[in-house]
Amino acid sequence: MKKFATLCFIFSLLTGCASTQMSLYDELGGKDTVAQIVDNFIHEIEYNKTMFTYFAESDIERFREKLNEHLCLLANGPCTYTGDTMEQVHAGMNISESDFNLGVDLFIAAMTKANVPHTVQNKLLAKMVPTRKEIIYL
């Protein structure tokens, strides 16, 4: 057992495997950075006429809380998502493809303003984009 542990230790030193165990949530900077991204994103929405129209009747504090949880879940962080499914939330909004893309653009701006490196941004976007089919034209 001791021999195995020693081998693991040497292997992790050689391969840098300790760093590969980081979750995307850790890479993003954890709770504080995700909260910063969400705050920035809400700010972007407020200043974008097209996006703001969708949110005009929304409870922004609920959105803030649920989006923090959802992003944490997408990034394999230690959170439980307590919001509704993507289909339930976006049903009836009839979000077009271009408005979805606009949302993604604003989200990228929010990550950039939170100083998230582009390589890490791309990893989160790769997790978000597949949710597209649960969001548009519903």
Ligand code: HEM
């Ligand atoms: C990958 C893209 C997206 C993700 C991951 C996402 C995620 C979420 C989450 C987690 C919530 C809160 C759920 C809850 O309250 O239970 C939410 C709410 C909402 N989303 Fe999205 N969303 C996305 C794209 C969009 C886009 C493109 C629009 C509009 C163009 C949009 C409009 C809204 C609105 C208006 C609400 C608030 C609904 C309400 O007040 O009940 N979302 N979204």
